[in-house]
Amino acid sequence: xxxxxxxxxRELVLxxxxxxxxxxxxxxxxxxxxxTFAPSALAVPTSLLAVALxxxxxxxxxxxxxxxxxxxLAVALxxxxxxxVDRLAPSLLLQQVTWVVVGAGAFVAVLLVPRELGTLAxxxxxxxxxxxxxxxxxLLPVVGQEVNGARIWIRLGPASFSPWxxxxxxxxxxxxxxxxxxxxxIARPRRIGPLPVPPVAYLAPIFGAWxxxxxxxxxxxxxxxxxxxxxxxxxxxxxxxxxAAYVVYGAILLFAGALVAVEVFPHVAARVEVWQRPFAEDLxxxxxxxxxxxxxxxxxxxxxxxxxxxxxxxxxxxxxxxFVFDAFAEETGFAGALALLGLVLLLVYRGLAIAxxxxxxxxxxxxxGLSFAVALQTLxxxxxxxxxxxxxxxxxxxxxxGGSSLVxxxxxxxxxxxxxxRGTGGxx
Amino acid sequence: xxxxFSVLLWIVRLAFLGLLYGFxxxxxxxxxxALADERAAVRPAGLAVLVARPGGARHPLRAVNAIGxxxxxxxVLRDDAASARHAVIELVAGEWxxxxxGSTNGTRVNGHPVGSRTRLRYGDEVTIARTTLRLEQA
Numbered sequence: 001x002x003x004x005x006x007x008x009x010r011e012l013v014l015x016x017x018x019x020x021x022x023x024x025x026x027x028x029x030x031x032x033x034x035x036t037f038a039p040s041a042l043a044v045p046t047s048l049l050a051v052a053l054x055x056x057x058x059x060x061x062x063x064x065x066x067x068x069x070x071x072x073l074a075v076a077l078x079x080x081x082x083x084x085v086d087r088l089a090p091s092l093l094l095q096q097v098t099w100v101v102v103g104a105g106a107f108v109a110v111l112l113v114p115r116e117l118g119t120l121a122x123x124x125x126x127x128x129x130x131x132x133x134x135x136x137x138x139l140l141p142v143v144g145q146e147v148n149g150a151r152i153w154i155r156l157g158p159a160s161f162s163p164w165x166x167x168x169x170x171x172x173x174x175x176x177x178x179x180x181x182x183x184x185x186i187a188r189p190r191r192i193g194p195l196p197v198p199p200v201a202y203l204a205p206i207f208g209a210w211x212x213x214x215x216x217x218x219x220x221x222x223x224x225x226x227x228x229x230x231x232x233x234x235x236x237x238x239x240x241x242x243x244a245a246y247v248v249y250g251a252i253l254l255f256a257g258a259l260v261a262v263e264v265f266p267h268v269a270a271r272v273e274v275w276q277r278p279f280a281e282d283l284x285x286x287x288x289x290x291x292x293x294x295x296x297x298x299x300x301x302x303x304x305x306x307x308x309x310x311x312x313x314x315x316x317x318x319x320x321x322x323f324v325f326d327a328f329a330e331e332t333g334f335a336g337a338l339a340l341l342g343l344v345l346l347l348v349y350r351g352l353a354i355a356x357x358x359x360x361x362x363x364x365x366x367x368x369g370l371s372f373a374v375a376l377q378t379l380x381x382x383x384x385x386x387x388x389x390x391x392x393x394x395x396x397x398x399x400x401x402g403g404s405s406l407v408x409x410x411x412x413x414x415x416x417x418x419x420x421x422r423g424t425g426g427x428x
Numbered sequence: 429x430x431x432x433f434s435v436l437l438w439i440v441r442l443a444f445l446g447l448l449y450g451f452x453x454x455x456x457x458x459x460x461x462a463l464a465d466e467r468a469a470v471r472p473a474g475l476a477v478l479v480a481r482p483g484g485a486r487h488p489l490r491a492v493n494a495i496g497x498x499x500x501x502x503x504v505l506r507d508d509a510a511s512a513r514h515a516v517i518e519l520v521a522g523e524w525x526x527x528x529x530g531s532t533n534g535t536r537v538n539g540h541p542v543g544s545r546t547r548l549r550y551g552d553e554v555t556i557a558r559t560t561l562r563l564e565q566a
Contacts, residue, residue, distance in 0.1 A: 010458045010461075013454070014451065014454060014455055014458065017447065017450065017451040017454060017455075018451060020447050020451075021444065021447045021448055021451055024440055024443045024444040024447055025444050027440050028437065028440045028441045028444055031433075031436075031437050031440060032437060035433065036433075037436070037440075067462060068458060068462065069455050069458045069459050069462065072451075072455060073455060076451055076455075116540065116541070118543045118544075121543070180544065304442070304445070305441075307437070307438060307441045308441055308444070309437075332441075332444070332445060335445050335449075336444075336445055336448065339445070339448040339449055339452055340448075342452050343451075343452060343455075346452065346455055346456060346459060349459065350459050350462075353459070353463055353466075357466055357547075358547075359537075359546050359547045360543065360544050360545060360546050360547070361544060361545060362543075362544060
């Protein structure tokens with residue numbers, strides 16, 4: 001085999017492209033705001049490049065032979081996120097840059113610890129306990145915080161974060177370990193006609209996961225968290241057992257539960273009503289104002305968009321965290337929005353390919369679950385922004401303003417890079 | 429804002445989109461190349477041998493192979509530290525996998541302990557007790 005001129009040369013080239021994207025975006029945003037092209041516009045993209053090159057160097061020093069596309073994809077998405085925060089909420093830009101640096105730290109951390117990724121499987125019930133504890137912390141009276149009707153935030157002193165993001169990672173690890181151990185049993189169900197009926201004892205986790213999902217929907221008031229949690233579980237159950245029927249059962253359960261919740265709980269019903277008729281007289285200046293402004297922004301973009309700085313995305317309340325996709329679509333148009341989704345799609349495609357090639361079933365399930373989590377989260381938030389499904393409090397991975405999202409998604413990509421490395425250790 | 433600046437601003441905005449698509453295409457090409465490289469490293473699966481080190485003895489493999497000291501096994505090792513039935517290497521859907529069969533001293537692939545079933549590529553080294561066996565195409 002031909003030796004490449006540079007270790008991880010492809011990654012380096014792609015990182016420079018990602019820098020160029022962020023630089024062009026920053027120049028356009030500050031150019032439109034100030035009327036000149038000041039070199040200071042390049043400060044943020046340059047610091048992003050510095051962080052990216054540091055991560056690149058860590059991978060070379062660790063002699064990683066893992067994937068070379070995931071890190072540039074993450075950096076490109078984070079770069080677009082920085083450009084958008086600069087455009088939509090300049091006062092938060094410095095915080096977002098700080099979170100990128102912390103995210104890079106998380107990326108390095110998962111490369112180094114643990115020495116063997118397989119050992120994560122040993123502590124599966126500890127992960128489950130930790131995950132569910134985080135899941136329900138926002139519901140506690142003192143630390144929990146309600147933002148825009150959804151109780152999915154934890155407040156610790158001045159900082160508040162959404163534990164959902166971290167829960168996503170932890171539960172994927174738990175499901176992977178659990179399903180690896182029990183999949184032989186769950187995958188050989190008795191059949192009644194064409195329908196597989198799993199042994200009663202093994203239905204328990206399915207009903208357990210469903211009960212937790214319902215509880216988060218009703219108590220946490222967030223549909224996105226419910227969809228993400230239950231969706232990841234069903235997808236990994238399907239990956240582990242090859243029984244598509246389990247996904248159908250789960251979907252029926254979830255749908256039935258949602259129908260009951262809409263009838264019984266007014267706050268769930270309100271969300272669904274906003275989604276069904278956002279333009280209604282009594283809603284469009286009230287409950288559905290945010291969604292309506294988002295839809296106008298989405299529609300105003302056209303093919304090439306209004307151009308950075310020329311749109312009116314400021315009209316959407318909390319645009320930098322909830323509606324970045326609509327803001328991006330307004331200012332860069334269909335072309336930009338399509339490319340953004342293309343970046344996420346490529347990340348997911350690469351992640352699923354890594355899952356297929358992973359050395360052990362545990363790592364296969366983990367890589368598959370992590371990739372699917374990114375895909376589903378993007379689908380749920382973009383679908384919500386476009387009023388295709390009820391709007392939720394999830395963030396667009398890497399792009400939306402928010403520390404917990406950036407940090408966990410960088411960790412997620414770090415895990416995928418590590419799983420793609422031959423041998424599970426990250427070293428030769 | 430004068431018109432020259434407006435034109436320049438639009439050039440930068442379109443450059444942003446152009447760079448975005450350029451990156452997307454290059455990244456996609458890189459993924460495809462990486463996948464092709466990975467396929468080349470795994471296939472063609474078919475007949476394979478384990479080459480012992482030290483010694484260089486060649487053990488041809490079947491679809492399922494019991495490895496250990498047991499003289500009735502498929503690959504018989506003369507290694508006191510090996511268990512009678514130490515590990516199993518099998519061909520599943522065109523790929524080789526190794527699994528430790530509950531041995532006393534453990535099995536390693538390229539130096540990493542094998543917990544559950546682990547995928548093998550040609551050139552990988554399976555260490556059973558004190559014997560190292562390299563998977564090679566026959």
